[in-house]
Amino acid sequence: MNSNRAGFFTVVTMAGFAASLMLGGCGSQAGRDPAATANGTVNDKAESTPRLAFAPASTAAPAAPGAREVPASVVGASSKKHADPALKTFTFPDGHISFAYPATWTVRTVLPAVGVPGVEVIVADGAGSDLLSLAHGFTAGCAGGPVSRRVLDEAAVPGMTAQDGTEPVFGFAAESYENGKGVAYVMGLTDPRSLEEGENVASWCNLVPTGNGGLSTRVLFDDPGFPNRGAARAWMATDQYAQLKALLVSLTYA
Template identity: 65%
Template sequence: MNSRRTAFLTAVAVAGVSASLVLAGCGPQPGTPAAASDVAVSGTGERTTALTVPASSMPPSGAPASSSVPASKVPASSAKHGSPALKTYTFPDGHISFAYPETWTVRTVQPPAGLPGVEAIVADTEGNDLLTLANGVTAGCAGGPVSRRVLDQTAAPGMTAPNGVEPSFGFVAEDYGNGEAYFMGLTDPRSLKEGEGVSSWCNLIPTANGGLFTRVHFNEPGFPNRGAAKAWLATDQYAQLKALLLSLNYA
């Protein structure tokens, strides 16, 4: 996905966050996080199985299907099951917490020596990293114009910024002129403006202890077409990731 953004990304200034986040503050991102050093696995949480089905079962859209396998695949049945039992992860400083399915894992990754901030990486039962969150980040985003379609959005009052701005959960498709990229996480409402020429996605929001970064991991392409992305909205995997992000709370 980075190749789609080379001409547009003007700056991502990140102080106090590990190298795996420096290139991922806004705009298209790699499908898997960079290998991290000094990994400490939390003692809470186990794992669950991601919902998958062959790409051939995905609904068509106006765009031609890609031969690549998407990161998030739609299950044969889109019916949601009962809510899973949950555990709570709290970052080491005690401020930001979130709820996640008890069969998923959360591992804590320390940034390079001397840099503030802590990453929490959420994975499924097969060890697939689904989501990265970073707490205590000081950062800023700047990007070029894109065409955006918002597929889902919901207010996230638990992470209201010190200036009173209420961030939102969002799942969007952005077109950089040579194909779509997909983004999902918490963001400033300005990153959910639809249309042509809007500023590209930024998944960093201010908090009282620096900032919070959230990124759901998608490979390239994330989906073979927009119809497949919309179908993913009806899956358990999507519902669980959305619920996790909306459970984020700053105390």
């Protein structure tokens, strides 16, 4: 699947951080790689990164259109078969946010335009494919319309407690909109209210407040991310899903 993610800091510069959160939280969008537009970039490898968000469809073993969804119990059992990879730890430049990631993956830091606070981090797999965006050090809110939401997975994130005492959670969900333009898949850390299932619920907000600004986390899905929920559940049984989930759940704030 080809990546269609928007450049986080490009959106900040042009339309303000609040707008970028609204777009980033409500699914994937087309845009440029922030590494090509930001003022400064620190990479842990010299070569450019291809714009492929995820492994080929054969790796994720998507279900054929109309196929029966994989039961959650089967997905859970399959996930336990994955071997734990060797890990590295990345800490944001301000020293507050840290996470563990597979040693074969890479992390690059993207600095914003002059005068814009915060730092964005892009996580790529061993093949150089961008998988995840994390941005920290901002103050803004989320905005979005009502959606219909189906939660596919969720988990506690013990190292991230918000200032108001709320414990952010990891979530993976499918959201559909009233305009009938398909389904958006969202995955990252969120307030527990963004994992409320049902009709006409508030759309996903990927902003988690911290002691020195907001943290935004966003897995970089294609548009559409999957042909159906069966394909999304099949992806949940892969190493890639297990490793992304483990990374997000490992996030800590000190």
